[in-house]
Amino acid sequence: xxxxxxxxxxxxxxxxxxxxxxxxxxxxxxxxxxxxLGVDFLSCDIxxxxxxxxxxxxxxxxxxDVPAKDPTPVPTPCTSAPNSCGMTTTGFxxxxxxxGKGNSCDxxxxxxxxxxxxxxxxxxxxATPSLIGPGMHATLSWNVANVSAxxxxxxxxxxxxxxxxxxxxxxxxxxxxxxxxxHKGGGPSGTRSIRVTYDPHFVEK
Numbered sequence: 001x002x003x004x005x006x007x008x009x010x011x012x013x014x015x016x017x018x019x020x021x022x023x024x025x026x027x028x029x030x031x032x033x034x035x036x037l038g039v040d041f042l043s044c045d046i047x048x049x050x051x052x053x054x055x056x057x058x059x060x061x062x063x064x065d066v067p068a069k070d071p072t073p074v075p076t077p078c079t080s081a082p083n084s085c086g087m088t089t090t091g092f093x094x095x096x097x098x099x100g101k102g103n104s105c106d107x108x109x110x111x112x113x114x115x116x117x118x119x120x121x122x123x124x125x126x127a128t129p130s131l132i133g134p135g136m137h138a139t140l141s142w143n144v145a146n147v148s149a150x151x152x153x154x155x156x157x158x159x160x161x162x163x164x165x166x167x168x169x170x171x172x173x174x175x176x177x178x179x180x181x182x183h184k185g186g187g188p189s190g191t192r193s194i195r196v197t198y199d200p201h202f203v204e205k
Contacts, residue, residue, distance in 0.1 A: 080107035084185020085115035115187030133202030141167040150182040
């Protein structure tokens with residue numbers, strides 16, 4: 001220990017007595033003196049000179065390397081809960097703060113109003129028959145996929161509520177237009193209208 005301390009003091013005296021031109025010269029001098037005296041002044045054992053990082057990875061002083069920075073963490077993608085028609089949005093996992101109950105996703109569930117209206121095809125709503133006479137009735141039938149509920153209204157104050165599939169009998173005494181409206185959750189409605197023609201002179205054959 002005394003030999004190392006003496007060598008350390010001697011090296012400081014030698015380094016201080018030599019005019020320096022660049023920052024690299026102390027390293028060169030310490031290497032030469034250390035070789036002669038058998039002391040490695042560049043090791044982190046004597047970090048008071050060179051500012052070595054005792055934790056490894058090199059120091060920030062003369063002759064040390066700049067410690068490598070931690071790489072930027074890559075955000076973890078996540079998906080929101082679906083709305084009534086199955087639409088979702090994407091976001092990223094939000095790390096819980098101290099005392100939190102766990103990580104969460106910052107993606108927001110789309111509003112039901114963003115859902116596309118259901119499509120009611122030509123065969124999705126029909127009247128059988130579409131032409132009636134006195135004492136006759138027509139059957140309104142519908143079959144619409146991926147909806148929560150449907151309702152029927154008319155220009156003669158007729159109303160009916162049901163699911164996405166069903167049928168109901170009507171017996172108008174005048175030509176009447178019936179409109180089927182179906183929706184999924186709280187989203188917009190899809191509609192389709194049909195007409196039942198009433199002919200007072202029509203006789204079913």
